[in-house]
Amino acid sequence: MASKFIKVRCAKCKNEQIIFSKPANKVPCLVCEKPLAEPSGGKANVVGRVLDILE
Numbered sequence: 001m002a003s004k005f006i007k008v009r010c011a012k013c014k015n016e017q018i019i020f021s022k023p024a025n026k027v028p029c030l031v032c033e034k035p036l037a038e039p040s041g042g043k044a045n046v047v048g049r050v051l052d053i054l055e
Contacts, residue, residue, distance in 0.1 A: 007052040010048050017048075
């Protein structure tokens with residue numbers, strides 16, 4: 001599967017952010033700094049809600 005970008009909504013502050021689908025580091029929300037995704041050796045473990053998968 002190819003890497004993609006995904007649009008995620010933060011569960012805490014409802015901020016929408018575009019992140020990489022296979023991050024190497026934890027991805028925090030840019031507003032409240034709550035983790036949105038964590039690396040898992042491949043695809044991310046997304047903590048927020050996935051809104052869209054961007055091509």
